[in-house]
Amino acid sequence: MQFDIAVIGGGPGGSSTAISAARAGLRVVLFEKAQYGRDKVCGDGLTPRAIGALNDLNIDHSISHRIDGLRMIAGKKQRELSWPTTDRFPNHGAVWPRKKFDNHLLDIAIESGADVRFTAEALPVIEDGVVIGVEVNGEVIRASLVVLATGAQGAAAKMLGAVRDPDETFGLAIRAYAPTPRHAERHLEACLSLRDEHGTPVPGYGWMFPAGDGTVNIGVGALSTMKGFKKLNLNTLLDQYASIVREPWSLGEYVDKPRAWRLPMSCVRRHGPGWVAVGDAAGFVNPMNGEGIDYALESGMLAVQCFIDNPATAPSSYDTQVGERFDAFLRTGRRFSFIIGHPWLLRPGLRVAVGTQVAADITLAVMGNLIDSTTPGAAGKVMRLADNALRIADPILRRTRAKA
Numbered sequence: 574m575q576f577d578i579a580v581i582g583g584g585p586g587g588s589s590t591a592i593s594a595a596r597a598g599l600r601v602v603l604f605e606k607a608q609y610g611r612d613k614v615c616g617d618g619l620t621p622r623a624i625g626a627l628n629d630l631n632i633d634h635s636i637s638h639r640i641d642g643l644r645m646i647a648g649k650k651q652r653e654l655s656w657p658t659t660d661r662f663p664n665h666g667a668v669w670p671r672k673k674f675d676n677h678l679l680d681i682a683i684e685s686g687a688d689v690r691f692t693a694e695a696l697p698v699i700e701d702g703v704v705i706g707v708e709v710n711g712e713v714i715r716a717s718l719v720v721l722a723t724g725a726q727g728a729a730a731k732m733l734g735a736v737r738d739p740d741e742t743f744g745l746a747i748r749a750y751a752p753t754p755r756h757a758e759r760h761l762e763a764c765l766s767l768r769d770e771h772g773t774p775v776p777g778y779g780w781m782f783p784a785g786d787g788t789v790n791i792g793v794g795a796l797s798t799m800k801g802f803k804k805l806n807l808n809t810l811l812d813q814y815a816s817i818v819r820e821p822w823s824l825g826e827y828v829d830k831p832r833a834w835r836l837p838m839s840c841v842r843r844h845g846p847g848w849v850a851v852g853d854a855a856g857f858v859n860p861m862n863g864e865g866i867d868y869a870l871e872s873g874m875l876a877v878q879c880f881i882d883n884p885a886t887a888p889s890s891y892d893t894q895v896g897e898r899f900d901a902f903l904r905t906g907r908r909f910s911f912i913i914g915h916p917w918l919l920r921p922g923l924r925v926a927v928g929t930q931v932a933a934d935i936t937l938a939v940m941g942n943l944i945d946s947t948t949p950g951a952a953g954k955v956m957r958l959a960d961n962a963l964r965i966a967d968p969i970l971r972r973t974r975a976k977a
């Protein structure tokens with residue numbers, strides 16, 4: 574059977590592709606290598622931007638745990654912030670554990686008419702440089718467009734050259750669940766002043782994301798721009814962070830073993846004849862906060878829209894349009910990550926970021942990509958300024974980057 578779209582991967586990127594395609598009446602098949610009900614290592618945090626994307630996808634998110642803002646902590650400073658009110662995004666986020674969230678999306682894909690197959694590892698089939706479909710268990714399934722939604726880049730991505738740029742930033746993060754009486758709180762908590770076991774400031778943050786189900790998602794994430802990144806022990810970093818939050822959160826023991834995974838923040842190739850990459854497979858993780866769910870949802874929807882507009886030009890028009898939407902912001906984020914990789918820039922930067930309520934509000938809006946360069950107001954101006962300054966400073970930032 575010939576499909577319009579074959580999707581490889583059943584995370585938010587793959588599901589949003591399958592849902593949009595099926596609802597538009599396209600013949601779509603999705604292959605997920607795991608069994609139905611798989612979990613994904615994640616903080617489970619949805620920003621207002623991600624809630625906006627779920628609204629665009631027409632997904633009811635009322636069963637998730639609503640979040641109204643962020644408690645930002647740097648050293649002894651704490652600020653409780655509400656999500657910004659903008660015309661573009663709702664003013665609330667959510668925590669939605671991925672085991673439930675991803676399966677919810679896959680259920681909707683199936684209800685919408687997508688052919689979803691589990692325990693099905695798929696690889697692209699390339700003929701004369703064109704991806705003509707996928708191979709699953711020795712069977713070739715043809716499709717006009719193959720959507721690579723495989724998450725942090727693996728075998729399928731390598732075949733297509735959709736790999737990380739070795740000169741660019743990436744992240745690593747680890748998470749666990751633990752019981753807490755504060756599980757129903759409506760604020761995420763982020764500690765921006767993490768230190769490793771040698772006392773070196775870590776560019777990244779520790780998080781407490783209350784899930785509303787008796788537990789909190791606790792985790793730490795770090796950017797590759799710090800000195801000694803290769804030696805960083807995430808388990809130790811998590812335990813250290815847990816020792817700080819244990820008392821204020823009356824934290825119980827981890828429910829399961831902490832699990833770590835990669836955060837891809839670049840990709841040298843995200844389209845080609847017959848294929849496009851979405852979500853993590855395309856390197857769409859925000860270097861300023863490690864968020865990737867929204868980008869996966871948005872890029873999946875966009876890929877389908879490009880196919881509907883014109884199947885023949887879908888890969889190149891997707892590349893252009895997704896670039897217009899994300900590239901400038903993600904580039905600025907990566908440049909920013911070089912700056913905070915230097916402890917002597919990170920510390921004063923944090924003092925400014927949380928120094929006043931106004932500065933902290935701007936930091937939240939900028940980090941969450943809840944503004945863009947055309948947004949009026951202080952956050953928009955800061956973003957424009959940062960864009961320009963970081964563009965000029967880029968060569969110096971790269972030359973002086975902290976060596977891993």
Ligand SMILES: Cc1cc2nc3c(=O)[nH]c(=O)nc-3n(C[C@H](O)[C@H](O)[C@H](O)COP(=O)(O)OP(=O)(O)OC[C@H]3O[C@@H](n4cnc5c(N)ncnc54)[C@H](O)[C@@H]3O)c2cc1C
Nearest residue numbers: 582584585586606615616617618695724746852853865866
């Ligand atoms: C510790 C941690 C915390 C994070 N916290 C947050 C957060 O709080 N908020 C946020 O927005 N983002 C967070 N992220 C990032 C977020 O998890 C990812 O950006 C998001 O999952 C990307 O979705 P995706 O659909 O692109 O990929 P994934 O969710 O990784 O899904 C890819 C799927 O493809 C399947 N697959 C892979 N290869 C094949 C194949 N060959 N055939 C078939 N199936 C295949 C995999 O089994 C997987 O199910 C976090 C990441 C980490 C590691």
